[in-house]
Amino acid sequence: MLQKQTTQRPVSFSGTGIHSGEQASLIIKPSSEGRVFFRRMDLGGLEVQVDARKIDALNCSCLVFESGRIQTLEHLLAVLYVLGLDSVELELQGEEIPILDGSAAPLAESILQAGLRPVPRRAKAVRILQSHTIEEKGASLSFFPDPDFRVSYAIDFSHPLIGRQEMSVSLTRKLFLEEIAPARTFGFLKDAAELRKRGLALGGSLDNAVVLDEKKVISGSLRFQDEFVRHKVLDLIGDLALFGHPLFGHFRAERAGHRLHHQAVLFLLDHPDFWAYEEEASPRFLQE
Ligand SMILES: [Zn+2]
Incomplete structure (x- = not known):
């Protein structure tokens, strides 16, 4: 049986958003809820569900919601997907995932250093x-x-x-x-x-x-x-x-x-x- 997974401890990143040009910081936090969701800390901790039907995809993959948006999801989502991380809370300060060096390597390396652990929820x-x-x-x-x-x-x-x-x-x-x-x-x-x-x-x-x-x-x-x-x-x-x-x-x-x-x-x-x-x-x- 395939189990959902989370991180052993929080993993933090900060840097510039490639599109917005603004500083942003992201903390990937362990969660046992069995889902991937954002919390916009700069919007009072507003919860934003990752939802394919709320994506605007042109120059990047951008999650659009009533009071804002979260830009450039794709590299982060690729890493979570391949590592099998499907139970995490993503605390974001800002409206874009930091681009870091333009690749997904720093994200993947830091998450693997933190380690993964299963949560008692089934993935399909x-x-x-x-x-x-x-x-x-x-x-x-x-x-x-x-x-x-x-x-x-x-x-x-x-x-x-x-x-x-x-x-x-x-x-x-x-x-x-x-x-x-x-x-x-x-x-x-x-x-x-x-x-x-x-x-x-x-x-x-x-x-x-x-x-x-x-x-x-x-x-x-x-x-x-x-x-x-x-x-x-x-x-x-x-x-x-x-x-x-x-x-x-x-x-x-x-x-x-x-x-x-x-x-x-x-x-x-x-x-x-x-x-x-x-x-x-x-x-x-x-x-x-
Ligand atoms: Zn890309």
Whole structure:
């Protein structure tokens, strides 16, 4: 039987929000409630449930509620999902998860240092039973039945350093920690002014993103030659986490982004005939 888990002790982070540009701090606190929820400490401790139907997904995955929003959930949710942390209280001071170094590695490392422990609540994995494809303007997201949790991604940028990159992985915790979590978010210098005009990327810098000019990376060296597609895999895992259950299935994205990832989650929530609860088994990434 798959049990829900929490952390052994609180884990704290603070830093800039990549979009808001404002300082924020986050404390991941142990909880035995069997759910993942935020408390906005700057809004009097207001409780905000993580809910796929309240997500606005364009340049990031953003949780919208009556009196505010919480931006850039995806890297945090990816880490919680892969580590099997599904019973935590997220105390947030500010309206965005700190971007840290642009990757999910610092989050994953600190949580693992704190340690995990089971809570007496049952978690249920979900198995995809039928395939489906969502397409939009040359981009697509498909899912298929699979004996494990597999993620495939292809990107195609007309930039000499990126071009076409592909990755397909059957996820394990080790693979996530070594090959995916360290991949940083990326952006193009030519888009910065336009994004900032729209109130986005205000906290983006050479220290928390891979930044490219027309020809090269201007923010130091890459962590992987294909860091770009690896980061897209991270974002996809973080967005799929909004479904709320560990998945057995193959998710394949082609030139997609948060919006399409999110549409797949909504499709699954609206079509329970495409999946079934798994009574005993759990995907491989939760078995270590
Ligand atoms: Zn990202």
